Amino acid sequence: GQNIDQPTEMTATEGAIVQIxxxxxxxxxxxxxxxxxxxxxxxxxLSYNVLDGLEEKGRFSSFLSRSKGYSYLLLKELQMKxxxxxxxAVRDSNYQLIWGAxxxxxxxx
Amino acid sequence: NAGVTQTPxxxxxxxxxxxxxxxxxxxxxxxxxxxxxxxxxxxRLIHYSVGExxxxxxxxxxxYNVSRLKKQNFLLGLESAAPSQTSVYFCASSYSSSGGAxxxxxxxxxxxxxxxx
Numbered sequence: 001g002q003n004i005d006q007p008t009e010m011t012a013t014e015g016a017i018v019q020i021x022x023x024x025x026x027x028x029x030x031x032x033x034x035x036x037x038x039x040x041x042x043x044x045x046l047s048y049n050v051l052d053g054l055e056e057k058g059r060f061s062s063f064l065s066r067s068k069g070y071s072y073l074l075l076k077e078l079q080m081k082x083x084x085x086x087x088x089a090v091r092d093s094n095y096q097l098i099w100g101a102x103x104x105x106x107x108x109x
Numbered sequence: 110n111a112g113v114t115q116t117p118x119x120x121x122x123x124x125x126x127x128x129x130x131x132x133x134x135x136x137x138x139x140x141x142x143x144x145x146x147x148x149x150x151x152x153r154l155i156h157y158s159v160g161e162x163x164x165x166x167x168x169x170x171x172x173y174n175v176s177r178l179k180k181q182n183f184l185l186g187l188e189s190a191a192p193s194q195t196s197v198y199f200c201a202s203s204y205s206s207s208g209g210a211x212x213x214x215x216x217x218x219x220x221x222x223x224x225x226x
Binding site for chain 2: 004008031033035040041042043044045048050087089091095096097098099100101102
């Protein structure tokens with residue numbers, strides 16, 4: 001079966017750095033996405049990785065290792081507004097998205 | 110630019126009642142999707158459409174029907190609502206599933222919270 005694993009919840013301090021991991025087992029691979037979802041709101045696109053390596057976008061970076069079936073989202077200089085759920089999704093060989101259950105990130109002052 | 114708009118935002122139904130959720134997008138996207146989101150679970154695909162007049166089943170299609178009569182609209186119908194269909198429903202659209210410089214990222218509506226008693 002296809003599976004995406006991410007931690008259920010993480011806590012970090014304002015101004016610090018946090019890394020949210022995602023491991024996947026899917027039928028094929030055609031890209032990995034990270035989305036941010038604030039409570040009661042819609043998911044919004046953060047990043048996309050299809051080749052191994054690091055993609056940087058401001059305070060957010062996403063890393064991919066296809067051989068290990070592993071990705072992480074790195075958030076730097078955490079702000080209170082970063083409190084949200086972070087969803088990892090993998091596009092499989094049929095170009096269908098497989099979603100993780102999301103990681104709820106709590107930022108403390 | 111409104112993006113993806115869903116109506117209604119909230120609805121309470123009794124078991125056995127029917128209803129339709131409407132999704133409209135103004136980005137001229139070919140692909141549209143209906144997902145449900147339940148606590149502790151990832152987004153689950155109900156049905157999707159790769160273009161006007163086409164629909165296909167997703168991971169959890171039972172109890173739902175869809176129609177895509179116009180490119181900009183994607184309707185999700187519940188013919189006989191059940192308590193198990195209590196959920197938050199998200200519509201999404203994308204230019205395509207992937208290709209070229211396009212990542213195939215999804216643009217989501219604000220969600221429709223449905224409660225079935």
